[in-house]
Amino acid sequence: MKIDWAAIGSVFGVSLVFTVGLVVLFTLGVNGLARREKAAAEGGSATLAVTGAYVCFAACAAAVAYGILLIVSKS
Numbered sequence: 001m002k003i004d005w006a007a008i009g010s011v012f013g014v015s016l017v018f019t020v021g022l023v024v025l026f027t028l029g030v031n032g033l034a035r036r037e038k039a040a041a042e043g044g045s046a047t048l049a050v051t052g053a054y055v056c057f058a059a060c061a062a063a064v065a066y067g068i069l070l071i072v073s074k075s
Helices: 005-042 047-074
Strands: none
Touching: 005 047
C-alpha cells in the first residue's frame, strides 16, 4: 500500500486556507454588526458596515451550502 503524501498535503493546505478564510469572513461580519451597535449608541448610522456584514454572512452561508452540496452529490 502506497500513501500519496502530496495529495494529503494538498488537501490539508486547501482545507486550511478555506477554513481560515471562512473564519475571517464571519469575523468581519460580526465586526460590522458591532460597528452598527457602536454607531447606534453614538446616534449615527453605519449603513456600509451593516451591508458589509450581511455580505460576509451571505458568503459564509454560500460556502457552507456549497460544501454540503459537494458532500451530498458524492454519496
